[in-house]
Amino acid sequence: MPLDERRLRWEARYAQTPAPARRPASVLRRAAFLLPPKGDALDLACGLGGNALFLAQRGLHVTAWDYAPSAIAELGKAADRAGLSIRAEVRDVVAQPPMPASFDVICVSYFLQRELAPALSAALRPGGLIFYETFAREAVNTQGPGNPAYRLAPNELLELFSDLRVLEYREYGRVGDPARGARDSASLVAQKAAS
Numbered sequence: 319m320p321l322d323e324r325r326l327r328w329e330a331r332y333a334q335t336p337a338p339a340r341r342p343a344s345v346l347r348r349a350a351f352l353l354p355p356k357g358d359a360l361d362l363a364c365g366l367g368g369n370a371l372f373l374a375q376r377g378l379h380v381t382a383w384d385y386a387p388s389a390i391a392e393l394g395k396a397a398d399r400a401g402l403s404i405r406a407e408v409r410d411v412v413a414q415p416p417m418p419a420s421f422d423v424i425c426v427s428y429f430l431q432r433e434l435a436p437a438l439s440a441a442l443r444p445g446g447l448i449f450y451e452t453f454a455r456e457a458v459n460t461q462g463p464g465n466p467a468y469r470l471a472p473n474e475l476l477e478l479f480s481d482l483r484v485l486e487y488r489e490y491g492r493v494g495d496p497a498r499g500a501r502d503s504a505s506l507v508a509q510k511a512a513s
Contacts, residue, residue, distance in 0.1 A: 357422030
């Protein structure tokens, strides 16, 4: 898909997304007690910025990147209304991944670009944390992308970040009662070794 078509698709998606959808990823809410009291955080492929707002409310210096200008504009308005300082930028994160050792926290939710995993690990400072959550192939609902290439295979998230120490991992798939528990996604909290 050409770049302009892809950008238009995302612009249309964000135009139809209601403001309540601007909430942080469940992995970030669930494991917020692991966040450092200060530091630099990145909300990568931030969308409407639920993770960025959540991180800024906890005192972190937040950078948020997304491909869609409308998402960045909406995040800027939400940050202003909340009195939060967030550095929100339109950025193609695939073409311009984060620099090595530049963040204490990285959060990625419902975005999957496998080739970015090494750059994300490298972008963490020693002791830094990544919070990652996205769609899994073993799903019980039809929510999310239909193309399996945009969904994680079982345990794939563990493999993508095998160089980090896993603090939490969830991926229930279709095991047990599919009506209970967090289904359709895999989530990870992992830490880079301290130097």
